[in-house]
Amino acid sequence: MHRVLNYLKDLFSWARLKAFFFILLFLLMGEVISYLFALPVGGNIIGMVLLFVALKYKWVPLRAIKPASDKLIEFLVVFFIPYGVGLMVYFDLIKSYWLPLSIAVIASTLLTLYVTAIILQKSGK
């Protein structure tokens, strides 16, 4: 019990909440830009690019973001498990396509692997 309490205390520490607030601010900026310019790219991706640029030009120090960004990335996979579970609803829908689907996905993945690797291998030493 004590360990759980300490874990939660660390999870919701002041520095982390502040960092999380900063990240939400970048998310908001991304959403606003995406909306204003009617961009086909989601607000969170624009927020990610904005955060990178802000860090690179030292407008924001990494230590102000890191407490929350590390935790978010640690739990990243948990956040998309519900989408994976959602596949059960669509299972019947894609069941009839599974063979051509698998062929296309595997072929495309192998091609992507090879193309990326050969460019670096041929030009790198």
Added chain:
Amino acid sequence: MNFSFLWAIFGIGITLVFYALAGKIKRFKIAFLNPVLLAIVGIIVFLKVFDIPFEAYNKGGKILTYFLGPAVVALGAFFYEKYEELRKDLRLLTIAVVIGGICGVVSIVFFLLLLEMPMFLIQSLASKSVTTPIAVEITKNVGGIPDITAGIVIAVGVFGNVFGLYFLNKMGITNQRAIGAALGTAAHGIGTARAIEEGKIPGVYSGIAMCLNGIVTAVVTPVILHFLL
């Protein structure tokens, strides 16, 4: 008594419990026993056995997926940290990832068209090479079904994790950076996990390739779908 509140707690709880359990099994070191895949399959089986509809589970699930927004933004910080480590040949890596990433989108759309697959599958699978949070956002953007994307993206990652390195070696790729970049570009985080096992250099290259391709695919997919369809 508000029962939807209880379902939300149930949804979040079962997700965390199954994820923790799957993490324990990971210790056995069998590549295709990916913890995410195991957690997803475990939850689906659990819901089926107790006859719980997905909508009830998703009351909590939705709360978890809300965090994908800030989590994708947080990748910007991760990207920045990694960027400092390989500044010097960032240009070459960028070129390789941009071409590889575009190739990934174009080839899947092309193959699916060739096999006469329906439109909703093409829209849902175009972003299959990139990390799930970004892929899901791209799918929403181009009008596909995010749940299909999530499942396929994870399958792609597991495939890359298990067979990617073997395939690249067979094709004569020995350069550590090339292997890392290829795994990150084609098989996102799950492929990157394999690259990290190979060593620090492929791991870093894979991580940065994954982030770069996330951006490349996010920008390029709506455009490609617009022109090809």
